[in-house]
Amino acid sequence: MKFAELIKTHQQKIVLSVGYILVASLAFAMGRITAFKVDAPEIKIEQVSEALSNYTPDVAGAQSASVDNCEGKIKGNISSSDKIYHLPGGAFYNRTNPEQCFNTEAEAKAAGFRKSSL
Structure with a gap:
């Protein structure tokens, strides 16, 4: 109940x-x-596109004059406010894309560059 x-x-x-x-x-x-x-449609690639040989991407902030091989040398980096050179073994040496290369610190200083603080 x-x-x-x-x-x-x-x-x-x-x-x-x-x-x-x-x-x-x-x-x-x-x-x-x-x-x-649900059946997904089949995708077929009929024609292979050709890569553009003269294509250069426009990267904002990239320096126009870059040196290709500066290994073992002093790398000069030009920013909008300063010119800094980096010595081999320095903190930013491997990350620096050089605009100018120098054989000695005297050359870098004569060109108006200052030594990196790190």
Whole structure:
């Protein structure tokens, strides 16, 4: 008798809970069914594009005059506010893209460069 009374007093909550569970399981099942039916179109490459041989990307802030090989030499870096030279073994030597190379510190100083603080 107590069970029947419990069901009658909470009848609305029980019906809403069962309905919610049924709707959720139906939505999950429909999602699984539609996921299996999707077929991606096949992609075919018919023509190979040629790389542009004279393409040079325009990088903002890149220096126009860059020296290709400055290994083992003093690297001169020109910024908008200063000219700094970096010695081999310095903190920023390997990361520096040189605009000018020097054989001695005297050459760098004569060209108006100052020594890197690091």
